[in-house]
Amino acid sequence: MTAGIEAIETDTEVEIHLSGDWLLARELPPGDRVRAALANAAPGARIRFDAGALGEWDTALLTLLVDLQRRAEERQLRFDASGLPDGAERLLHLAFAVREREGARRRQQRHSFLFRLGNRTLEIAEQAKALLTFTGETVLSVGRVLTGRATFLRSDLVQYVEEAGAEALGIVSLISFLIGMIFAFVGVMQLQNFGAGIYTADLVAVAMVREMAPIMTAILMAGRTGAAYAAQIGTMKVNEEIDALTTLGFDPVDFLVAPRVIALIIMLPLLTMYASLMGIIGGLSVGMAMLDVSLVQYVTQTVNAVNLNSLFGGLFKSIVYGSLIALAGCQQGMACGNSAMAVGQCTTRAVVSSIVLIVVSASILTVVYINLGI
Amino acid sequence: MTSDTHIRAEDLTIAYGDFVVQRDLNFEIRRGEIFIIMGGSGCGKSSLLKLLIGLKRPTEGEVYFDGKPFWASGSREQDLVKRRFGTLFQSGxxxxxxxxxxxxxxxxxxxxxxxxxxxxxxxxxxxxxxxxxxxxxxxxxxxxxxxxxxxxxxxxxxxxPEILFFDEPSAGLDPVSSRLLDDLILELRDSLGTTLVVVSHELASIFAIGDNSVFLDPVTKTQLATGNPKWLKDNDSRDDVRDFLNRRASAGEPS
Incomplete structure (x- = not known):
């Protein structure tokens, strides 16, 4: 049966007749007439209900009643719910049992563009300051770890080293081998025009060792390990595990951050060296296939191209990148809010900021190397 | 309020791989009743709840809602049945x-x-x-x-929902809030006629709201008793059940 609502007005009373099934799943009458009747009723008038023809009902009826009672109270009418079905009367009573707390409701605030722009700018400054403070704390903490004055689990450090090293070998091999091949392709195509195809070996070796291996490995590890650090520490923050560490007298930076930073600073140069080798092998495979040179020629050419300066230059870069990735990941984790969404946000921010930091520091280091003549 | 059977569990066995949590569970929950799943820590209360709300399939046995088997039906019918459930999880x-x-x-x-x-x-x-x-x-x-x-x-x-499931409603609440929540549960049942299934080991709350219950035992891995908790407290033949409901440590075991 379709729902119906009718108001019968007298001088001192508004009687509201409810009929049919009031269910959320059905079409419901708007009830504007009744609202108008309430608005027109004389102050002090009584609101009564006749639910004799009411069929089934659910929340649909209650939302209407809550609205009517609120309107009646605003106009100081007497609201008499006794004519309603027993269950509905009790639910209505329950709904108004705890009154809205003063000031609980949120005001929707719209700020001007300039206001928001200013806030964002200040936030960026705050974040930079936070990262700087965190870097300082971590350096002190790593100092404590190296001098044996910090509490942390050695087994944790071993595990982080394994996660950031051995377990990353597969993906690093694949990517650097392919990068080496791509460089060799480009080199062969261009250099063969001058009959200088053999210099492809120099191109691949120098590019891999000095630039590509450090930066590609770093970006891979930012997505792999930096994100994991942020998510692990962020989840611990949400679960109050970090508070638990602090109350037991453990410094969370010593316990969680320092071992991770150390693990990545140890492993990233090793992975980078490995990536250079894989890249050179990738280049070699293309060179053998496309150039008319022997294996010995290609290898000799490669060995002559790479000097120790290039190697150490590349490794120094990877140490810088490694510390930046670990710092960004751990800092975002420690600054994480306390919800599942916040963990996602801190992980995203960790990856984005490590990649930005990697690329910016790569540019700076390249300029410095050139000026130093390395 | 009608007293017909709303949910019926038949020979349920809950296991994770080879590890059996509970076996041979049989109980009936009537419409509009507040049914308590109780027992000591680790006896499988929450696993049983997961099974009833359709999150975990029983290793053996079947759950009937309004006489219709749940696990034997297709996923579309299961979804329709599940839409009539409401679940309050432990931390919200x-x-x-x-x-x-x-x-x-x-x-x-x-x-x-x-x-x-x-x-x-x-x-x-x-x-x-x-x-x-x-x-x-x-x-x-x-x-x-x-x-x-x-x-x-x-x-x-x-x-x-027709059926509301509660996983430890009083866990983490102060006595006053916990009492208010119990009152709210009773009020909802009385005004809406909802069937309520509550996992709990808070005795005060169990006695305040429970009409019927099942007591799971972690040692024998099956149900020891079913019935009104207030009645079980004094009249059940097994010491374990009476000890639990009277908050006693039994003589033979360390407390």
């Missing part, structure tokens, strides 16, 4: 990326034809019922643990 399990009103409104948006304004009105009413009037635009991480639990209850009630 509110979606942290949504406001309280959005938490409550999600199911309404999906399963009813209501417009946004109406959904908001329903959400506001549900929050009023649990004593959170005016908190529509708060995010879960901005309110206290007890409020999260009440908001979780408001979300569980969004679709006017």
């Amino acid at each position: 399990a509110l979606w942290s990326s949504m406001t309280l009103a959005e938490n409550i409104g999600l199911a309404l948006k999906q399963y009813t034809s209501l417009g946004d304004a109406e959904i908001r009105e329903v959400a506001a009413y549900k929050l009023m019922l649990v004593g959170l009037a005016g908190f529509e635009d708060y995010y879960p991480n901005e309110i206290s643990g007890g409020m999260k639990k009440r908001a979780g209850l408001a979300r569980a009630m969004a679709l006017d």
